[in-house]
Amino acid sequence: MKMSQTILWGDTVEAGASWSLRLRRGQELRIEDSEGGANVAALFYNYEAPTERYNMPDTLKAQHTAHLTKGFVLYSDMGRILCSITEDTRGWHDPLGGHNDAAAVRKKYGDSTYQEMRNAWKRNTRDNFIVELGKYGLGLRDLTANVNFFSKAVVHNDGSMEYVASNCAAGDSVTLRAEMNLLVILDTGQHPLDPSPNYAPKPVKFSIRPALPVAADDPCRRKCPENARGFINTERYFL
């Protein structure tokens, strides 16, 4: 797929840090793994009416998938498409693994205080999410199952979950085209199933561009009949 070249804004989300931004319908967000081995926990809300938000089960069952890659879309709980995955260099992003809270980070990586460590302290995705949500009047009740971009956890036939290390290398990227006006919340904390005992989150680069219009033969729209209907619902919302 061709990509618009005009970068409106590009920046870095540092290791173990969070960021939130508004992404308008018709813009695309490209996230790049800067060093390899990154994880980006992400949440998505309808910017104007945030009781509409990313819904993991609706996303999975509409597309009969338990992983995310190019061609798949992220559904809200209202039958609409929040964003489409238009490019992906790796092939697997995890929708199942959730995120670490303070207790999990302490148990896995040990104690750390801001007093001692300054901004190198061991942060956790839960607290970072709560902070970002709080900036928009949202909170714990609004926290739902997140996507973990760049991470892979395989589910075996007995249901057991296995983390796959080194799913992504430096330079791997994923591009999301916003189909609605979105509040996007990102955090680069490590994946809960990452077995490494070392606190070593990785930074990512992001950039925002105008997206090309969604064509009639758009691969995400044509992925399955469900997505064609999801696009119809979304287009009707913006009439």
Place this chain on the structure above:
Amino acid sequence: MIESALHPEDAVYNQTVLAGDFWIHEIKAKQTFRIVDLKGNQAVDTLFYNASDTAERYSATDTIVRQRNIYLTTGTTLRSNLGNAMLTIVADTCGRHDTLGGACAVESNQVRYAIEKRHMHACRNSFLLAIADPKWNLTKRDITANINFFMNVPVTPEGKLTFEDGISNPGKYVEMRAEMDVIALISNCPQLNNPCNGYDPTPIQVLVWDAGQ
């Protein structure tokens, strides 16, 4: 497959819930709660909340990540979004239960089946009607990824998710012990478009026993 030693005649609460109805009820810590799939292959969409602070609620991801397995069965601790044990599954004659398939909604029915399906009754309508009473202190924001007791939603190592015919049968049940005071919210699924329930939603039975029975 673990059977229970509890007898229905000793239950302090015993109620049949018809397909398409909701059921919301407080279960006290140490009480035992059983759901019976009376006719087989019914999907029982279920959410739990901490009765004293409903911002703490069942979390599918916290539950599956902690046990490193996506299926719920005997021995599973149902975890809250704060990582606390809410209930423990102590008996299960079905074998496994889903927590990735979510609850049907008129909007998701439009996506999954046809735009014209929006008039059909759906679980999230039942959830919203159940929590309309302000005494529960719950709103749409609190309707999160739920448990589907008795539902078979396998995930493959290749990352596919499928809805398969049910693995439950008439009389199969799942039983759990409450580890805190919880509000149980159930939609007995009205779905007519999914082979999971053989296109035939059916009644369930809910029972509660006090500790020590």
